[in-house]
Amino acid sequence: MKFARYGEKGLEKPALVDAHGQLRDLSAHCEDVTGEAFESGLFEKIAALDPESLPVVNGSVRIGPCVGKIGNFIAIGLNYTDHAEETNAPIPTEPILFNKARSCVVGPYDDVVLPPGSQDADWEVELAFLIGRRTYRVSQDNALQSVAGYFVCNDVSERDYQLKREGQWMKGKCCPTFGPIGPWLVTPDEVGDPQNLSLWLDLNDERFQDSHTSKMIFPIAEIVSYLSHFMILEAGDIVTTGTPPGVGLGMKPERYLKAGDEMRLSVEGLGEQRQKVVAFSN
Structure with missing residues (x-):
């Protein structure tokens, strides 16, 4: 469904x-x-x-975030070897964890707003999922039973805040509108194997990211199990699982988002997002 x-x-x-x-x-x-x-x-x-x-929804309507009443918004960093390599980061031996703020979540077609003075905002297509039941210390064999559904996430990142300021990555991950999710939440029975999905992102109709979830360092089952050994996962928590190569930070020279840009991105079977990039305005 x-x-x-x-x-x-x-x-x-x-x-x-x-x-x-x-x-x-x-x-x-x-x-x-x-x-x-x-x-x-x-x-x-x-x-x-x-x-x-069921009644048909007629007319033109805004599509909102595919999940409501979100609990924690957890993210996995550097989960594709070639993405770690393009950003000159060590290949992780355990999942790298950080948080995104619930307040950054928007719909799949809502504008992405650059924070004041932003020069280094970047794109990241990712496969994300919803936890559908309370989970603690689950084995990898049983971990996927806790997943209620999968969806597309654009983990928009301000690299200056993330990498050039002291402290943790989440500084660059939590700006308003930096978490478009959706358009759909697709249940596991329809998705099948979450490690067998293509994903891509276009910027201004040019393909920048084009990869496959089989290339994840840490697959979904391992992520769920790993997280559950450090915290109780609650129904309503969402997790985004890392981006493949092709981000602006990894380019030579680096390339970042500017007002007027348009992003299109998708994960196979989960629908397509489209966002316009706009400047902050009071």
Whole structure:
């Protein structure tokens, strides 16, 4: 199944994406698309419905973030060997963890706003997932049972804040609009093997990232298990799993986002994002 959320910011409604790509309203059957809803049986409840019986969402509507009521927003750094190499970073022997702020989350077609004075904002297409049940110290063999669904994330990063200021990476990862997610949350039964998905990103119609999740250093099952040995993962937490090569930081000379740019990005089977880059305005 493919879930989505539509409507004005902060007022999004839940929807199902039918076989024809139409949005079908789920408001009569669930309050929102959240980790807690999956923990309470959302998948089983919606699977029992005939999608054709649900009202079609007519007209042009904003597509919001595909997950509501997000808990922690956890990210994995340098999870593709060739991305680590292009940024002159050591190949990690354990997953590198950092946080993104929930306040940076926006919809897949919302503008990305450069913070005041930004010169080094960068793009990162990533496969992300939603935790659908409380998880602690789970084995890798059982880890994927905790995943409620997968989605596209653009881990937008201000490299000056991330790398040239003292402290942790999250300084460059949490600016407002730096976490577009969606358009869809796709359930594991439809995704199949999460390590068998292509992913790509275009900037101004030029392909910059083009890779495959089979090239991850740490696959999804290992990430979930690893995280759960350091913290309790709660239903509603989301995790983004690292980007492949092709980011602006890795280019010679380096290239970064500027107002007027447009990004398009996708992970196979999870839909496509498109964002315009705009300057900060009061």
